[in-house]
Amino acid sequence: xxxxxxxxxxxxxxxxxxxxxxxxxxxxxxxGLVAGAAGCTDSSDTPPPRRSSVIETVAVDTEADQLMVxxxxxxxxxxxxxxxxxxxxxxxxxxxxxxxxxxxxxLIGSARAAKGxxxxxxxxxxxxxxxxxxxxxxxxxxxxxxxxxxxxHDDEVEQYPVxxxxxxxxYIGDEETFEEQDPGPGPLNxxxxxxxxNGEVRFSANRSxxxxxxxxxxxxxxxxxxxxxxxSIDARIEPDGSEPAVTKExxxxxxx
Numbered sequence: 549x550x551x552x553x554x555x556x557x558x559x560x561x562x563x564x565x566x567x568x569x570x571x572x573x574x575x576x577x578x579x580g581l582v583a584g585a586a587g588c589t590d591s592s593d594t595p596p597p598r599r600s601s602v603i604e605t606v607a608v609d610t611e612a613d614q615l616m617v618x619x620x621x622x623x624x625x626x627x628x629x630x631x632x633x634x635x636x637x638x639x640x641x642x643x644x645x646x647x648x649x650x651x652x653x654x655l656i657g658s659a660r661a662a663k664g665x666x667x668x669x670x671x672x673x674x675x676x677x678x679x680x681x682x683x684x685x686x687x688x689x690x691x692x693x694x695x696x697x698x699x700x701h702d703d704e705v706e707q708y709p710v711x712x713x714x715x716x717x718x719y720i721g722d723e724e725t726f727e728e729q730d731p732g733p734g735p736l737n738x739x740x741x742x743x744x745x746n747g748e749v750r751f752s753a754n755r756s757x758x759x760x761x762x763x764x765x766x767x768x769x770x771x772x773x774x775x776x777x778x779x780s781i782d783a784r785i786e787p788d789g790s791e792p793a794v795t796k797e798x799x800x801x802x803x804x
Contacts, residue, residue, distance in 0.1 A: 596694040597687070597733070598804035600627040602712065602764050602779045609750070610791045617715060617749040617762050627766050627776050628707045630804055637770040638708060675796055685781065685799040688733065705804065710766040710776065716741045717751045718761045720782065726759040733800035735763050735778050757786050777802055 602625055604618040619625065678686035679694075698705065716738035720726050742749050762781045768774040784796040 594693065594697070595803040596691075596697050597689045597799075597801040598628050599698075599707075600766070600779050600801055601625060602627065602710070602766060603762065603781050606762055606781055606783045606794050606797065608785060608792050608794060612750070615717065615751040615760065615762075615785075617717075617751070619712060619715075619745060619747060619749070619764070621747075622709075622711075625710055625712070626707050627710045627768075627779065628705050628804060629768075629776060630701075630704050630706075631774060631776070633706070633708065633768060633774055634770075634772075637772055639769045639771075675798075678798075681799050683799075685797040688798050688800040689803070708768045711769050712745055712764045713767050713775075714741050714743050714763075714765040715745045715749045716761075716763045716765075718763075719756065720759040720761055722758040723784075726782075726784075731761070731782075733778065733780055733802050735765070735780075736761055738763070757792070759784050 601620050604620045605616075607616045607618075608614075609616050675686050678688075679690040679692075681687050681690070716735060717740045718736040718738050720729065720731065720736070740751050742751075760783050762783060763778045764780070765778055766776045768776060780800040782798040782800060783794045785792050786795050787793075788795060
């Protein structure tokens with residue numbers, strides 16, 4: 549990518565953010581990363597990234613000068629885990645319309661593998677050769693070994709409905725900065741966050757070309773909710789014709 553690109557020019561906008569949304573100016577110091585994300589080995593004994601369905605789309609609204617994040621509908625929002633969870637305490641999340649969703653937890657049998665061969669971290673594999681998810685995102689830590697691991701450990705893995713407590717957005721930098729830092733899955737020092745999101749989340753204007761992390765803090769709902777950490781998407785914004793657009797996406801999940 550041409551790192552000489554200048555930021556997109558945006559007019560001054562007056563945006564009313566959710567009252568529970570706040571903006572924090574911070575460096576992009578890589579704090580709070582989930583351990584053990586990169587450098588996975590091609591082995592059925594190595595826990596792969598956990599499977600999840602949390603973020604539907606990330607896009608640029610050029611008219612409103614906003615970065616849009618569309619969450620999966622409540623009934624389709626889930627995360628797989630090996631955590632010891634009291635099934636009797638799990639409650640069904642409310643749908644985006646306020647009614648109870650139909651999503652349920654279940655033991656996982658044969659799980660769908662990520663497309664592609666081998667394993668990958670961004671430090672060792674290019675975007676074009678990385679395994680992909682069913683949404684076409686490059687899969688951080690994915691590869692052919694993932695399906696084998698899940699088949700070998702199907703009695704240990706369970707799938708639960710989740711709610712999203714917080715959505716965060718942070719600017720990582722241009723292509724060169726992104727490749728040098730190669731941050732693993734997990735939260736960064738967010739530039740903006742929204743608590744208790746519902747469906748669609750929008751972040752403020754003045755988006756510069758480069759890479760952005762969209763992180764979602766996921767929780768199994770119940771009387772004693774279980775915090776499962778963060779599911780994230782790294783998205784690259786660059787000009788697509790005369791307008792900015794998301795042109796690449798990495799999916800990042802902690803190891804199961």
